[in-house]
Amino acid sequence: MTQDELKSVVVAKSIDARGTACPGPLLEAKKAIGTIASGDIMEIYSADEGTKQDIPKWCTKQGHEYLGSVDENGYFKVYMKKK
Amino acid sequence: MEDIKKTDIQELQKQIYALNEQIENLKNSRKDQLSIAVVSGDMDKVLAAMVISIAAAAMDTQVKLFFSFWSLSALRDPKKSPKGKDFISKMFGLMLPNGKNKLSLSKMNMLGMGPMMIKMLMKKQNVMSLEQMFNEAGELGIEIVVCEMSMGLMGFKKEEMIDYPHLSFAGAATFVADAGESSIQLFI
Numbered sequence: 001m002t003q004d005e006l007k008s009v010v011v012a013k014s015i016d017a018r019g020t021a022c023p024g025p026l027l028e029a030k031k032a033i034g035t036i037a038s039g040d041i042m043e044i045y046s047a048d049e050g051t052k053q054d055i056p057k058w059c060t061k062q063g064h065e066y067l068g069s070v071d072e073n074g075y076f077k078v079y080m081k082k083k
Numbered sequence: 084m085e086d087i088k089k090t091d092i093q094e095l096q097k098q099i100y101a102l103n104e105q106i107e108n109l110k111n112s113r114k115d116q117l118s119i120a121v122v123s124g125d126m127d128k129v130l131a132a133m134v135i136s137i138a139a140a141a142m143d144t145q146v147k148l149f150f151s152f153w154s155l156s157a158l159r160d161p162k163k164s165p166k167g168k169d170f171i172s173k174m175f176g177l178m179l180p181n182g183k184n185k186l187s188l189s190k191m192n193m194l195g196m197g198p199m200m201i202k203m204l205m206k207k208q209n210v211m212s213l214e215q216m217f218n219e220a221g222e223l224g225i226e227i228v229v230c231e232m233s234m235g236l237m238g239f240k241k242e243e244m245i246d247y248p249h250l251s252f253a254g255a256a257t258f259v260a261d262a263g264e265s266s267i268q269l270f271i
Contacts (some may be wrong), residue, residue: 022138
């Protein structure tokens with residue numbers, strides 16, 4: 001997805017994991033994924049650079065769709081769609 | 084006509100045989116499981132073992148940690164004081180770190196200054212403490228197996244181990260069996 005598409009995407013769940021370092025954001029994402037339905041989009045806020053690489057790997061393993069990330073000031077948002 | 088049918092059947096039989104072989108191979112392939120032999124009792128190494136385990140469990144990989152030798156210090160509960168230890172066991176108990184918050188660093192320990200600084204930095208950078216990591220590990224269903232032999236060797240007792248929801252005691256063969264069916268095996 002392009003940056004513009006990501007910015008206007010409708011998210012079912014938004015989690016703020018900026019207060020945790022690795023493996024915190026992944027753990028928060030795992031805990032939240034159970035609360036959304038299949039096909040829903042979730043966004044994860046993180047300030048931990050590793051998250052940008054980790055979330056796509058997690059998605060690949062679990063069969064979710066990784067949509068991309070958007071950089072904000074001092075943090076970023078990662079988007080994924082539940083399988 | 085008859086001949087053609089015969090060769091067809093033979094070809095099919097060959098394919099079935101090949102498929103059966105593939106299924107057998109798949110059955111024998113390893114599980115989505117991580118086995119770690121945690122031997123080191125250094126704070127940095129126990130930390131590494133826990134971070135990897137939590138990341139694996141968050142990815143739905145089954146995790147089995149086999150704690151042995153120096154790492155047992157990390158599993159001691161400082162609030163518990165077991166009775167009936169002999170002299171050597173008591174000495175060992177006094178000289179070894181009493182719990183995960185008392186572990187030293189493998190480098191830059193500087194008589195305990197190092198761990199203090201690392202803990203401060205971890206807090207500042209929002210890295211989970213070992214205490215928090217063990218709590219998360221328990222919630223994620225990460226299994227901890229304590230090596231009976233090293234526990235006996237160091238004079239530790241079952242009663243002084245932490246309250247952890249998935250704690251068991253076993254021997255080396257348990258690790259070998261668990262590791263044998265794991266797709267990832269590590270030694271820390």
